Amino acid sequence: MKKLIKQPGFKRWIEHSLQQRENILAVSNQGTLLHYREGDRDLVVKTAMGSGLVYRLRHRTLMREYEAYKRMKGLAGVPRCYGLVDERYLVIDYIHxxxxxxxxxxxxxxxxxxxxxxxxxxxxxxxxxxxxxxxxxxxxxxxxxxxxxxxxxxxxxxxxxxxxxxxxxxxxxxxxxxxxxxxxxxxxxxxxxxxxxxxxxxxxxxxxxxxxxxxxxxxxxxxxxx
Structure with missing residues (x-):
């Protein structure tokens, strides 16, 4: 999974999905959630949306969330986190x-x-x-x-x-x-x-x-x- 998030094609998929409004799982006041499915991979990509000050505040929230996932690594009962793509897209497990x-x-x-x-x-x-x-x-x-x-x-x-x-x-x-x-x-x-x-x-x-x-x-x- 670590290899996937480092692949340029995965970043292109994220940006294409956001641009075309495809693969959207949910939209909240914090940003947009994308659902990525390929083979046995079933992931959520969380992105901060907006521009200017709004984006910066949401991105800071996303970074705080990433820090929380790093602290919780290995714990049961929370989604597994795979890291960041381009320092702005948070990748975690989809929970069934x-x-x-x-x-x-x-x-x-x-x-x-x-x-x-x-x-x-x-x-x-x-x-x-x-x-x-x-x-x-x-x-x-x-x-x-x-x-x-x-x-x-x-x-x-x-x-x-x-x-x-x-x-x-x-x-x-x-x-x-x-x-x-x-x-x-x-x-x-x-x-x-x-x-x-x-x-x-x-x-x-x-x-x-x-x-x-x-x-x-x-x-x-x-x-x-x-």
Missing amino acids: GRPYRQASWNDRDRWFEEFLAVLQSFHSRGVSHGDLKSKGNIMVTEDEKPCVIDFGTSFVSKPGFHPANSWMFEHARRMDINAWVKHKYHGRYEDIAGEDLERLDYSFIEYWVRKFSGRPTHTIPRRSRR
């Missing part, structure tokens, strides 16, 4: 499965245990996702394993003394765990108990975002105990 909101399970409790293990594994590598309340970023693979996708909103911890970075990483880490609890209980906070209740830890920011958006805050158990 269903988005979380469309999925069904033979053993939902076991799946959530494995999902938590995935989160803890990339947190231990210094990566937090930050947008797992969006069900579109969670996949259930064909063999019923959890997979987290789209690390464009991720935070990567820096070594040494970096207070702002450390705070943002920790805030996003807490958001990841809170999202896990929320999904496990279908948003019914009144049903949360035991270890999962201890895991739920809404930050001051999350609490007030929820309050100002008109969503109930009295149902958040840990907040009501403070």
